[in-house]
Amino acid sequence: MMKAKMSLFVLGLLAMVQFTSAQGNVEECKTSLSIFSEHYKVKNYKAAYEPWKKVYTECPDLHVATYSYGPKIIEDKIKNSTGAEQEALKKELMQVYDDRMKYFPSKTKMGDVKSKAADAMIKHKMGTPVEIITVYDEAFTKDKKNFKNPRSLYNYFDLVYKQHEAGKVSLEDLFTKYEELSEKFEEESKSLASQLKTILQKEDANTPLTTKEKRTKKRAETNVKAIGIFSGNLDALIASKATCENLIPLYQKNFDSKKGDAVWLKRAAGRMDSKECTEDPMFFKLVEALNVVEPSARSAFYLGRLAEKQKKYTDAEKYYQQSADMYTDSFDKSKVFLVMANLAKKRGQKGKSRGLCNKALAENPSNGKAYLLIATLYGSSANQCGTDTFEKKAVYWLAASTARKAGSVDAALRSRANKLAKSYEARVPTKSEIFNKGMGGKSLPIGCWIGRTVKVPNL
Secondary structure: OHHHHHHHHHHHHHHHHHHHHHHHHHHHHHHHHHHHHHHHHOOOHHHHHHHHHHHHHHOOOOOOHHHHHHHHHHHHHHHOOOHHHHHHHHHHHHHHHHHHHHHOHHHOOHHHHHHHHHHHHHHOOOOOHHHHHHHHHHHHHHOHHHOOOHHHHHHHHHHHHHHHHOOOOOHHHHHHHHHHHHHHHHHHHHHHHHHHHHHHHHHHOOOOOOHHHHHHHHHHHHHHHHHHHHHHHHHHHHOOOOOHHHHHHHHHHHHHHHOOOHHHHHHHHHHHHHOOOOOOHHHHHHHHHHHHHOOOHHHHHHHHHHHHHOOOHHHHHHHHHHHHHHOOOHHHHHHHHHHHHHHHHHOOOHHHHHHHHHHHHHHOOOOHHHHHHHHHHHHOOOOOOOOOHHHHHHHHHHHHHHHHHHHHHOHHHHHHHHHHHHHHHOOOOOHHHHHHHOOOOOEEEEOOOOOEEEEOOOO
16 A cells, blocks of 8 residues: 555656756747747747747747748758758658647748748759659649749749650640739739739829838839749740640530530630630630630620631620620739730720720739830821820820830839830930920920820939
């Protein structure tokens, strides 16, 4: 009996010692958490590593900061190490990505973390292409919403493309992945356009932005530029494969089995439209089938494309207007109005084209392509508007400022817009011409279809 009592006492004492020790560890971990967080904030990643490592090893479930800060801290140490130590750190980095999902699932966006892990595998040459693609696949299929980094989306497709080149992915599967990722880029573009819409409208009205709105604008513009770069790279990569010569037989082969699949029809028609394969009978079959399976804004748009190719411009306008009316999303409406504006320009209807551009901008103020089109409309009218050489050349001020506006609302177009603006600015009246006319600082009305006023620069 006495021995039994002694055993219970010893067990209780051991439990108390373990509890006290555990409490001590937690307090030490909290101190280390505070230390590595402060180092992290001032980008002293080298000093952050040891206290971070203590928290990660001894208290892995203490705070999510261990995992949100950890990758950058480890990346810095990888960069400054070699050999076996570096290889061990790479493995530790991958484990941190896994452990975040293990210890903080409710505070983890799986699509974001998995895609970052796959990016790290590429960067550090870890795993086979198939293994890395599997990680991207998991991120994209299980949490597409949070798989949104433009570089990661491009990296994903680049690997699939290389597997196709190696004969391990079919052309059809390559196109399917391209369409999926292109649609994701478009989704992100729509989201950013929505964020910017109110902000740009406030700026146009000369209403001051709040600090939060300024941050939102800066972040959105950075992402818009990144999307422009990486979606462009995606298009460049597929360009040699997505030719009419490849697309038409592929769609002909699959048409009978896929003609009831609205998603496939949309993607196929969209690809043929973007590659200007619209004169082939296959495009008509796709559009016709899509209009039967799912009459929609998109099928009306493609009917407009067909009519335009056949030079049935009145019919084309009718279908495009139907498409614009049926779309509920401002981003999509804006794109249709821009297509209509280009059609009007092609028909020599400059005033109508500008009006449609303005409709496009009313729906999506960050549609820089609409401003670029208006700028080219002005630039091509310089010799038609004005009673003398000075007034005619003054049109280029309007064209240049409109081109620069395109770059200010769409960061992805900034370089192109600035080049266009400079080409117009090279043709504006010279300082001596301004002086001889006595127009410095004055407002000058521009006549004909333009009907705008420009402010002549002060000398």
